[in-house]
Amino acid sequence: MTTRTDVDVLVVGAGFAGAVMAERLAEGYGLSCLVLDRRDHLAGNAHDTTDAAGVLVHRYGPHWFRTNSDRVRDYLSHFTEWHPVTYRALSWTAGRYWSFPINLETYEQLVGRPATSEEMAAALESWRVPCARPRNSEELVLSQVGPVLYEKFYLGYTMKQWRRHPRELHPSVCGRIPVRTDRDDRYLTESFQALPARGYTALFERLLRHPKIEVRLGAEWRDVARAVRYRHLVYTGRLDDFYEERFGPLPYRSLRWEHETLPQEWFQPAMQVNFPNDHAFTRILEYKHATGQVLPVTTIAREYPDDWRPGKDPFYAMPTPEAQALFAQYAALAEREAHVSFVGRLPTYTNYNMDQVVGMALAEADRVGPGLVCP
């Protein structure tokens, strides 16, 4: 395809939001799309790659795909086969592995003997600190499990991850993690849990392989926008960046990873081990447990939370009241843009999962697509 200077839609970002929008607008409405990303690869934060040892690793941290949406699963299934996984994680503290999220086995490990669901429920009831309407993550967790389990599994992890005390963070931050009194130790609860069989990057290559779509990598939006005419903009980057930080920069949390390949088949007993109280990293990932690759070597990644500053990747919106108030100022400006679709995790300043972003992009393409088709 020749390089376009005149397109129907300019799409900023080749992650799930941008790629799904482009595919739907191209295939569903016949619109020409130019997709660009400042990074040198497809798939945004879901990008995966095979390392020198042949191990498929997620470059920006573990991406465990799951969904309750038939529409999202069926849509993505046009572009990938799936490798079913039941995601399981463990927690390491006080010198041993613990079953996690908290379930009956965790309780048995704590009391050091077999127990029943009824006994565990009664124990939680006696430990919990009742709170009718938790205002922050500390109140929420204390109201679910009480101080001992809170300090063992939540407090240290949250402090490392956010560099904020749980009482400064929205209840949903710790509320995402289930607490169960049966033996269900699944890390996640959605009905469909699977990874793209050949990886996310391969999925994106198929998603964007369309005669009406051109992709430019290593391309910055403002540089390209100067040279290209378009009728509609799909923008999946930071909203404060879009408005040149008019009200000041939004705060984000960043991360970094140390990858290490080891000359052994396995390093740890699960795909993810959390370290709430030991080390500077929060978790160690061993991707082979989830991808099902069979290899005599393994690669692990230690994940370190990091402060965000310009030049670093903005991985998480800060779930604090002050950050949300600042975002509301930018959101009010965005609402007035008639020819821009703000789609995805960054412009909504919400830490959505992949399936939620895909659902959002499908809905937005259906909303704007018909109006962009020339009569």
Ligand SMILES: Cc1cc2nc3c(=O)[nH]c(=O)nc-3n(C[C@H](O)[C@H](O)[C@H](O)COP(=O)(O)OP(=O)(O)OC[C@H]3O[C@@H](n4cnc5c(N)ncnc54)[C@H](O)[C@@H]3O)c2cc1C
């Ligand atoms: C560490 C981590 C772990 C996660 N784990 C999971 C998980 O297990 N399960 C799950 O469902 N979700 C997970 N997520 C969330 C998942 O990454 C997102 O839901 C999804 O990737 C969002 O897609 P997106 O297109 O909105 O954003 P992104 O993937 O961030 O894509 C946006 C793209 O826009 C590009 N861009 C931005 N501004 C510009 C510009 N000015 N010019 C050019 N390009 C630009 C960026 O380079 C980026 O590639 C995780 C996220 C993180 C950070």
